[in-house]
Amino acid sequence: MAEAHAPSTAQPAHGGGHASVRTYVNVAIVLAIITAVEVATLYIHGIPNWLLVSSLLLMSAAKFYLVVGFFMHLKYDSNVMRSLFVGPLIIAILIILAVMALFSAYILLPRTYP
Amino acid sequence: MTKRLFSASTARTVVLLAGVALSLSSCGWSLWDNPMTTVRPKSDFGRWSDEIFMLISWTTLVIFIAVEGALLYACWRFRDRPGAPIPKQIHGHTVLEISWTIAFAVVLLIIGIPTIKLIFKTQEAPAATALRVDVAGKQWWWEFSYPEFKITTANELHLPVGQSVAFDLHAPDVIHSFWIPQLGGKRDVVPHRVNRIVMTPAVPGEYLGQCAEYCGMSHANMRFRVVVHPKGEFDAWVKAQQAPPAESTDPLAQQGKTLFAQSACVGCHTIAGVSAGQIGPNLTHFGSRKSLAANMMPNTAANLAKWVENPDHLKPGARMPNLGMSGEQSKAIAAYLLSLK
């Protein structure tokens, strides 16, 4: 990352330009389909819980990626912009997971008092 | 302008650091023996922590001397001399960097492994034979209950020597921290959950405890007293506590009892057979306690009368209201309470 962004050597980096209106519409259609599937899974009974949760998380991650990558042009943007957003996002997710673990410790590993 | 006073200042640095080291090594030792010392442990739990503390202390002392020594030596050896050429422009040394990184990692392993072992060891479930004590930290006093014996007392904790004790810590109001320095580390007393600390007092004697988490106005006055008894003595104490309170024939005490029973006292305090208030400390055997108001002062008639008259004056923010007792009334109540052996 260091040398790639030497001032005055970087390419002009502009949002837009790289994705066409057609791409945007296609992405939106995919987003709509995923959302529909997400909601539909709620009404199908008999899916094991782990499968439901993991598939919902997977689908929302896909939507997240599509919006960030295409609508926000991060897929085409400079590495600097990417790391400015993805780094904090990773820290935020890790902290959410850690907080969940800390607060569920009492449920998962109940301390038995005789 | 930047080149003067070199040798004199270095000498001063040396003297200063030598002084620091001296105070660390010599005058330190004689003063560890204090009523709330953490480095003269009197329980298994305290001793284990102290062992790791000493391990880390010696390790870090070696590092400390090495680092500060290197710093001072570098300052002396490489001081600017008149007419000195520009020093060689060294940018770094990869092998050195890697080796001291590894060295630090090794030191941390030395400290880390026993630490992790001890974390699990000290947080094991207590043995079935352990004595259970329910501790409630309240603004700004301590309640101790022994469910096996059906005893409740306040601000004075009595324990048998050599028996494992499991403290279950409750906080009805805000966060406190239960700490008896000589018997080992502290554990916070947190509303909404029950914390636990387990230890085995090893030496009979009297120890002091104190709340160690800021809990409001009189946090500094939330102290308690711990008595570790030889085995037989503890049983006797339990028996005495289980007995109904003594009836005094002293007229002043009798008058005090009447006053107590007729006033707002009964709303907060329990005295077996007299009242059943739950808010303030249980006073059934109040006369047997050595101190008053969460170990703030000796439990004497004069102190107690002052306390009853105006609690807030002695203990800022005290939750016990000023009941407007006259001097005579408070003296009577003090006489009654002190008769509750």
Add this chain to the structure above:
Amino acid sequence: MADHAVPHAAHDPNIGTTGLDHRKMGMWIFLGSDCMFFGSLIGTYLAYKGKSLSGPGPHDVFNIPLTSYSAALLLASSLTMVLALAALQHNRVKAAAGWLTATALMGLHFVLNQVYEFWSFAVHEGLKLSTSLFGSSFYVLTGFHGAHVTGGVIWLLLIVSLALRGKIDARDYTKVEVAGLYWHFVDIVWIAIFTVIYLIP
């Protein structure tokens, strides 16, 4: 269109020596920071999930069809937002203003849906801020998201008003792009909230 930022770098105070736009970079950092903001709120919600002592639980109150419709609205508004940017970059200012208006209206619709949702939860389901941990954490989390959407709507409408007054053209596309980044971010936060809070049982 400013396809050659570097030669102009000395003149445009918004373009840095890397050729990147200050405002855009600043917005990305803000969004990174906002990840931590919503991360803390979502963490709070999850830490308290299932720990309410009383009151209706999440799946007693949620109106999934309505919320799905809201989620679809926000996703659609993201599409109109990029279309607005694309139109402006081609200097089609009127079209851009139209897409921006559509975006803002969908955002507004989302907010109104949320107001209705809150109202019906409070009145029909008896879930208030002070009812239970669920009530507290749900309203604060989704409420702050709603506040973000409201801020975005105001921002977009201000840009529309500039466009209508002829004060925006292709040169100013970065302004719309930066507003767009914010808008899409609000959308992805909703993607996360929708799944984590509404859908996962």
Add this chain to the structure above:
Amino acid sequence: MATQAAFMPGAQAKEQGVLWSWLTTVDHKRIGILYGSTAFIFFLIGGIEALIMRLQLARPDNTLVSAQTFNELFTMHGTTMVFLAIMPMSAAFFNFMIPLMIGARDVAFPRLNALSYWIFLSGGLFLNASWLFGMAPDGGWFGYANLTSAQFSPAHSIDFWMLGLQILGVSSMLAGFNFIVTILNMRAPGMTLMRMPVFIWMSLVTQFLLVLAFPAITVALILLMFDRFFGTLFYLPSAGGDPLLWQHLFWIFGHPEVYILILPAMGIVSEVLPTFARKPLFGAPVVIYSGIMIGFFGFGVWSHHMFSVGMGPVADSAFSIATMLIAVPTGVKILNWISTLWGGSIRFSTALYFSLGFIAMFTMGGLSGVMHASPPVDLQQTDTYFVVAHFHYVLFGGSIFGLFSGAYYWWPKITGRLLDEGLGKLHFWLMMIGFNVTFFPQHFLGLIGMPRRIYTYAPDLGWNFWNMVSTIGAFVIALSFVVFIYNVIKTTRTGQVAGPDPWDGRTLEWSIPSPPPVYNFARVPTVHERDDFWLGKYGDGHGGKPRGAPAPVTAAELAAIHMPPPSYWPILLAIALSIMVTGIMISAYQIIVGGLLTLFLMYKFAMEYHRPPEGHGH
């Protein structure tokens, strides 16, 4: 609107009066001076609070101040030193030095920079105004729930603290965004990230910590505000709420905050040592990566502040290991600093004294920190004076020594005059001695059981002597600052004129006049290496020849410099924001009026320069 006239240095000030020119300034150097002087005043206030506490604790059962006052003092001392003294003193150096050291003419968003300062000032004044209302915050700088709940703290004191921190958080985050963009996007041509001075690197890491850590406390404070004003249950145990949620959110912010306080000082030391040892920083990339590691791991160790709350052995172990890991990059840094001195030709200036003091004292603070990384040991030490000693060795022995090193080092650049070296060394020795006399005995006090945050103690606990020693030391520290202030006053008029490069410096700021002109660099430099300015003077020692003096700057070059003109929107916006936030304590109407005003001013602020100057783009 689109015509952003070239702002010629000094012209505006002459037309509009000195006060107005400072109120509307957007010059990063002036804002830096504002930050520095404001922070120093708050530092003195925090110091006076500390002295009163030390007086109270000098003797057992002392009655100089009441319990309530003492609790207010330690709350305000902590809050002031962290948020109103050390952070803005660092911000003063960020403001003044970052553009100079990366070869830029200003920060990325000059008006936003002014806004950060004015919001900081209003937050600081608001927080301290609580003294005037007799409602100084008394919940500790950490404000642990549920003591701060409406039930246990019904007075407005907690509101002052809560809203004050919220305001200060806005200021810090705005500054953070600004500096990140400035550093990443405004470096002089050729200054790659790895060629940046280490101070700039540490500043960059600090800014990331700021913008990523503050949201956590923002959320924690929002939850507290909702609890206190709108009846939510977040920290209410009787409704199932968990007070530990506050502690987690607070320390998710609070631990990175520790590095926010120390990393700038580490950066300063990394500049001062090479200059006075006349040798490059040893292992500069390692120092930089260590800083990044410290910053990143800083987000993963927060619960080591909570070993005593009963998280269970698994969490205790995980956070213990993570905390020990963070000691590695810290130790590596210290050894690199010593190696920088090694083989050098060391000139003992006051700035270097303070840097050496930093290394010596921070090492001690770091080593006692290793003790707390071990939960069993921490259980004995947490919330005792041992911890007080530890973090003062880090924050005073570390941050303050480092910041004063920077002050003596960059003073000539900022003012054009040198501080007196003799008085400087007197300041150093008084501070060094006073500091150790004050805080070293507190290790003993902690080990013999003295808890923190107590306003009084019994006479029979063996604490009397060391408390008295500590109090005496505190007054020696106070004396050292009297010497510093005298030095500043004396040299303002009579100090030796510094010239552009008094220390034979290595980085770009020494290549321009002292004090620098408004535009900093008449010609933006091109950078080829780290320590480029030094290499230009002396060559690289491997056959690279020194570069000659650059061609003189032409009038045409000067005329082409565009600097942003002053703006009064930042200060107005800061006032409006304060009106809105304080409305929470006063009335809903004030919130609405303040909010609308804020919105309006944000619009005016944004529209002041709707377009870049003419000539851009097409």
